[in-house]
Amino acid sequence: MVRLTRIYTRGGDRGTTSLGDGRRIAKHELRVEAYGTVDEVNATIGLARLHTGGEADAMLARIQNDLFDLGADLCRPEEEGDGGERLRIVEEQVGRLEREIDRLNAELTPLSSFVLPGGTAAAAHLHLARTVTRRAERLVAALAEREPVNPAVLRYLNRLSDHLFVLARYLNDRGARDVLWEPGRHRRA
Numbered sequence: 001m002v003r004l005t006r007i008y009t010r011g012g013d014r015g016t017t018s019l020g021d022g023r024r025i026a027k028h029e030l031r032v033e034a035y036g037t038v039d040e041v042n043a044t045i046g047l048a049r050l051h052t053g054g055e056a057d058a059m060l061a062r063i064q065n066d067l068f069d070l071g072a073d074l075c076r077p078e079e080e081g082d083g084g085e086r087l088r089i090v091e092e093q094v095g096r097l098e099r100e101i102d103r104l105n106a107e108l109t110p111l112s113s114f115v116l117p118g119g120t121a122a123a124a125h126l127h128l129a130r131t132v133t134r135r136a137e138r139l140v141a142a143l144a145e146r147e148p149v150n151p152a153v154l155r156y157l158n159r160l161s162d163h164l165f166v167l168a169r170y171l172n173d174r175g176a177r178d179v180l181w182e183p184g185r186h187r188r189a
Contacts, residue, residue, distance in 0.1 A: 020076030030143045035074040037136040041160075042067040044132050048125035056122070056171060059100055063160065066093050070153055074140070078148040089152040097159040104166045109175035115165075118179040119172035126168035133161040 011017070016024045017032060025032065042064050049060050072087045117127030137157040143149055169175045 020072060030139065030146065031074060031077065034136065034139040034143050035071045037132065037139055038067055038071045038074065038157075041129055041132045041136055042071075044125065044129040045164075048122055048129055051120065051122035051125060052171065056167060059163075059167065062096070063163070066156070069093070070156060073150050073153055074143075078150060088150050089156050091152055091155075094152060094155045094159055097156070097163045101159070101163050101166050104170045107174050108166070108169050111175075111178075113180040113182070115169065116179040116181050117168075119168070119177040122171040123168040123177075126164045126171065130161045130164040130168070133157055133164060137161065 011024075012027060015027050017027050018024055019031070045060050045064055045067075049057055049064075052060060066089070069087055070089050073089050076086055115127075117131075118124050137154065140149060140154055140157060144151075144154060169178055172178050
């Protein structure tokens with residue numbers, strides 16, 4: 001378990017930070033940008049949880065914990081010959097998201113158009129979390145082109161954006177309160 005006795009260390013005062021393996025890198029490097037954006041996803045989900053309860057809140061709580069696992073995974077780069085137990089995202093976490101997506105989606109009204117972010121407060125916050133998740137996914141994909149990244153991390157982020165979309169619709173009275181895009185509706189004054 002992590003134990004923090006000091007919040008500031010002054011270690012980053014010169015624009016560097018420590019990775020999970022102890023190496024120091026610039027705070028603007030792609031890896032730091034990727035796991036920093038995952039942290040941003042987590043914060044936006046925290047805002048959404050102010051407007052949820054019950055099963056939806058329990059799902060989001062599990063996701064928030066998973067996102068810390070995912071950040072730890074990204075914070076400790078994979079290297080050839082890595083051994084031992086390291087905290088990594090695993091396929092079971094991806095599978096859980098898929099099962100939840102399928103269960104929620106089975107109760108939704110079919111879509112007749114694209115959904116605009118909005119409806120309930122919870123749904124609006126989840127749509128924001130979804131867009132930040134997509135940004136995190138793009139950053140991790142770019143990182144994976146440069147250096148090894150656990151492939152389950154990309155799969156998790158991809159499923160998470162789908163999960164947040166479906167959960168937003170579910171919290172919009174199972175799709176009844178979705179705000180639908182009406183192509184070209186306001187082209188004429």
